[in-house]
Amino acid sequence: MTIVPPGAAAPAPADHGVGPLLRAWREQRRVSQLELALRADSSARHISFIETGRSRPSEEMVLRLAEHLDVPVRERNALLLAAGYAPRYPETPLDDPALDALRAGMERLIQGYEPYPALVVDAMYNVHAANRGILTLLDGIPEHLLTPPLNAMRLTLHPEGLAPRIRNLREWRGHLLAQMDRQIALRRSEPLRRLYEEVAAYPVPEETRAAEPAEPVPYFALPMQIEHEGRVLSFISSISTFNTPMDVTVAELAIETLLPADPSTVKYLQSLMP
Template sequence: MTTAATPLPPRATGVGALLREWRDRRRVSQLELALRAGSSARHISFIETGRSRPSQEMVLRLAEHLDVPVRERNALLIAAGYAPAYPETPLDDPSMDALRAGMEQLLTGYEPFPALVLDGRYDVRAANRGVALLLEGVDPALLQPPLNSMRITLHPAGLAPRIRNFAEWRGHLLAQMERQLALLRSAPLRALYDEVSGYPVPGSGGDRDPAAPGAVPAHSPAHSAAPFALPMMIEHRGTVLSFLSTIATFNTPMDVTVSELAVEAFLPADPETAAALWNAVR
């Protein structure tokens, strides 16, 4: 059973303390960071202790070598007394037209397999017809905008009762959120985690009762179709579909909004699932 994520300690405020915090998270020594950034361990030490104020260029260089998320790079710059370097453009802004069109084209290309675009709070920003198929039977209240993928998946009035390996899939999703919370001080994400981790788990131990009508035995082909990755096994119109989840993000994003977008696609884990989806759209 996945336990609640450990509350984050109060955030340091100075840029030196913040950089030290990121260096500790990445398990990088001052000397190693200095070599990566073309600096000296002495200078890194002075920055971290507040004896030296880093330039804007140095803050960004250190953040890059520590793989700091774009939103948090802005926080580092503000702590150092500089203006944020990365804008946060609303996805519906006209300047994002080409980006939205490209994502829509990508989602269409995945059909009939489900694919959707998520933001940093797991809100669904776009989805294809394959996703609509899986949402049949979900409580309409959960489908009111903004749709949230974690809420829809884990809520007992959402997909949860139909996911045959729910305990495993729930653990996977909560662990994914915990990894994000370890990097981002996001109050909305923390609130979402606290909400969805508190939902009741259908059945004994999270999975359906093996003796229940239509339950899938542990040795069934659907359960063993993808031993190399955890599938999501979901009942749809009397058939158990098995999917592998893949997530794609943008390389070197220069905008906070874009940095937090992800395209998640659910690919068939077996020929039966692929056939069922193709038949559903004919």
């Protein structure tokens, strides 16, 4: 499946007012006060006053700065609260009737990818939906790893999960850990950091080796090469998120698809279809 070491996330400022929080995000993004001011149609002096607490930003200014700093939706609510305003973005449970259409749409989408594997995960890589292509790859996985909440990172990297079947585990593991680390830096999430530390500590089998396909394949991206019933299947991961989300839950959902990386994988997966 398909995120600099985990310490790359900016430390939380001692003062949790909106000024220090905005400064921490600006420094995390490596943006100067002048550059941020130009982006937000403001002045470096005003940005400085906001960060030092000499000026209280309007609700509109908080949201504008958060937008130009690419602050995740959940953390935008935290900025608003720190500035004395009400949160702007709701966090609707995924099983809420208000999201019925969303859930149905995601289910139709991942089913439409069959026989290719596809799944829906949240910001912690917990699996909320998966199609039959994913279930095919999970044949023989111990029950304790399949107990909800199912976690894609644990399933992939655990020594009793998919890890022993992945022929290029060291390369794929490095890709996944880097992906998680980028997410930690983006979201400054302690739960995600703990998950990173857990899966990074899983042992890597010494006998892990790269697959040797019968015919050389010019891969355009790093594939996951996984054994399944005596065959080596190759997949390229693609991740999609929702554009302009207005809800924290929706903002943190991602749809991952595993696309066949070679003709033999296509042929085999299609043979599984009724």
